[in-house]
Amino acid sequence: MSAPKKAPPAPISELGEAIKNSPALDVIRKQVNNLPISADAKALVMKIAQVSVRVGERVIRIGRLILGFVLDLANRYPNTAFALILTIVVTTLIGFIPWVGPFLAGFFGPLLGVLTLIVGGISDMRARALLTRTSAQQAALEAQTELLDKLASAEKSGLLDRLPELTRLFDATERDVVLAGGAKNVG
Known part of the structure; x- marks a missing residue:
């Protein structure tokens, strides 16, 4: 007699959903082809997309997961992505300074990373707020145009x-409705 199967823990089921x-x-290939990088870099990125791992009886296409996540973040937060790049x-260039470069890169790299992430994040939030306001103004303009x-x-x-006659x-008509008692306060 076999024991009943237990439901997998939440993180594993969430991973299963992410894998599905x-x-x-093809979607990743279209996004990569639209990137402003060389053909060699595009080919390298597509090799990453084709990486898969076998876990037990399942094959997980980990390359697609990673690239999908990265491309989604770059599309949603372009200023932050630029800041990270x-x-x-800059940290790599600092690291090339003879004798002290590696020490300076180790010290200034994380500081520069935090600073650029903050600036990029603020820029993305401002851009999103501006887009929201612009969308609201566009909707109002469309309503006015329709009117x-x-x-x-x-x-x-x-x-x-x-x-004037209407x-x-x-x-x-409104006065007749009020006089007939048809207009009552509801509430």
Whole structure:
């Protein structure tokens, strides 16, 4: 008699979900092909995407998971990604200084990394806030444009010429409803 199977712990099931939702190789290839890097670098990145690991009976495409995560972060937070790249380049250049470079890179690299992450993060937050405000303004402008289009079509049909008559008719109807007791406070 076999013991009933227990549900896997939460982190393992979350890992399973991440593995199932890993981006397809074609999606990663399209994103990599749009990157402004050389063809050799693109080929190297695609080799990383094809890396897989066998765990028990399952094959995990770890390269796709990693590249999907990195590309997603770079798309969501471009300023922070640039800041990290800048940190790596500057720290490497500092490390090439003869005799003291490795010590200075070890000291200034983490400090520079924190500083550039903060600046990049703030820039990304400001850009996101600006995008949100711009989207709200665009929605308001679209609503105003739609209203103007309706007014223009009403003017073409001659409905605006009858506006004073329609307003009097509406006011009279509203007054009749109030007098008949139809307008009651709800709440």
